Amino acid sequence: MTHNFDVIVIGAGGVGSAVAYYLAQRQQRVLVLEQFELNHKLGSSYGYSRVIRYAYDNPIYIELMRSAYPLWFALQEEAGESLLIKTGQLDLGLPHTRSLKELAESMEAAKIAYERLNAQEIQQRFPQFQLPPQMEALYQADTGILKASQCVLSHLRLAKKYGAVICENTAVTEIHVQSDHVEIKTSQDRYFADKLVLTAGSWSKQILAQMGVDLPLTIMPCQFGFFAAQNPEDFQPGKFPVFLAHWLDDAGEFPYGLPICEHSGVKISTFYGWETVDDVKAVDYTPSDIWIEKLRKFIAQYIPGANGELLETRRCLYTMTPDKDFIIDFLPQHHHVLVAAGFSGHGFKFTTLVGSILADLAMRGTTEHEIGLFNLSRFL
Template identity: 60%
Template sequence: MAQQFDAIVLGAGGMGSAAAYYLAKSGQKVLLLEQFELNHQKGSSYGVSRVIRYTYDNPIYIDLMRAAYPLWFALEEAAKEQLYVKTGGLDFGFPSQESFQTLKQSMDEAKLDYEYLEADEVSQRFPQFHLDDGMAAFFQAEAGLLRASRCVLAHTRLAEKLGATIRDRTPVTKIIPYTSSVEVQTKTETYLAERLVITAGSWSKALLAKQGINLPLKIMPCQLGFYQPKEPAAFKPESFPVFFAHMNGDYGEMPYGIPHEDESIGVKVTTFYGWQTVDRPSEVDYTPSEEWVERIRNFSRQYIPGAAGETISTRRCLYTLTPDKHFVVDRHPHYSHIVLGAGFSGHGFKFSTLIGKMLTELALEGKTQHDTSLFKLSRFQ
């Protein structure tokens, strides 16, 4: 006999763990299914850190972050652990760069507080950076890092505490939608629920295609590098901001970096985009490229020489991209009790606790108070 739940969530990464938490917090009897082990390294949500920031090139994202920050603070209080580390954030590049100009326009439109710094002012405040003549920067004080794996596990732990059932290492074999319910099958069990939330990351495309939703998603296996600073004290969160460099090179598109309190982790330096994409997770080569490690280290040598030390570790992490790099957060066009979050395009984690809340609102109320105009499924249908 099928086990009954109010809501089933597929995928226990950043978005799914948050959705399970907010559904359970809303009084729902929740089942969270994950095909791998919790906090696995095959997808997008594992790791010691992700950037959290207000600085976005579209005011809609800035307003969403104004809703997300308080939710992170509330999650920290509920979980009784620190998940957010404030470092401040530095965006630097040439003022003529289009992305630099678009960012400024967006921040001004959203009335976001920030500082504009000339290259010499950056050097005075943050001597770790060696900017080219003519470069400038924006500094926004509230940026920082989220302890990514801890955030995912906090959501799942609190969801379970509120009564959610969590089943990892449990791949879904079939989904059968009905008029007002949905059946989910695994190899050994059958579950029924009034609502289904699909947050399957890089596995979303195939799963959604079986439900008649064909999304043009691509998987980008990016690479993360962690380097030993020459002077570790100069690269702690209290003295070194997260950064984004508005430039492209043989290392990829838009390098960024994150400091860490633990010296054994080092400084994370990678790029936003710039790797080849594949269509399916089975095509992913998780083997890190040593050539890329040297190319991104050369970027550091030029602009942050103190961070260009020995490699501590490097690994692959998956992005799931939409063509416009905006998310998909919406209801199924034919089954409104099925909602989905997909295509977070390498910049979704900072929103994950808010996305979980939004998916919960869509599942329970059919709408969310937050602006989803960029995230409609219909733009690809």
């Protein structure tokens, strides 16, 4: 195998797999180094499903989604696989709920079509919910499910078809950044490239620290639960939407759920409310029984038909920036080293677009997309 490449990508998760695909598609010589097996369960990108949606309270993310949706459809067509399932989304809350109001204002400003439903209308359309009479919702029809693991593997398979070299179970031991190239060492070999793209997820902070860059990234080991439904046909895409419960936002947790995907059960979790750690080595992957019981109270009260057997539960690592916005930028003093980090919690839907953006930056140094919000300088 050659040891000289145009670009080396470290990390083969959602973003790393996507940038490998776009670089290889654009005839770049690409090497991908993944420390674990492909599609492993220890990071952020494994699983049956992630949400894809326009519904954001920040117009920058909405504009990025306008570009991301067509890329997902194009990937789906080239891969010859079903990667995106349309479901629609309910953002549920009380009339005075601040986050719901901000979401509506943002979608209106961006001219994203949505419906405002009262509790009776919600109940008529989606009888799976059992809601108080004062409840209301915003319904956005374009929301859907991305088959997360399948998306990652499709990116990688197509990248390989275009000539990318993908090495799994290959941990990076040393990174040497020279003035015009990088040298990467593993336990068995060393490689050289003109550009380096770091997409290592929860391992980014430690890797960057070795390069003299200290970023305030924290890791939140969130837990998913997949619950058996009393009548599974009622919780299929098309009948049961993605939902987000804004009326509990004072607790800072935001319960949310997804319909059944790949026979997985109804997926229920919370966006926030977890303790964070600074070092990925300190992550405890053990599921919490206390959290499951707390979640069951929510399900029993509001979605009783989904309160069946716990089919599966596991931890997924969210890598967070302090402002919860992404990092997509060159390293200071090193304009041939790119870092993409801090996506967890809401980043998977953007991964194919971010991969394209990183390919733009690696090849041209610029991109047509608005990414000023994601500058590294805000933390340095």
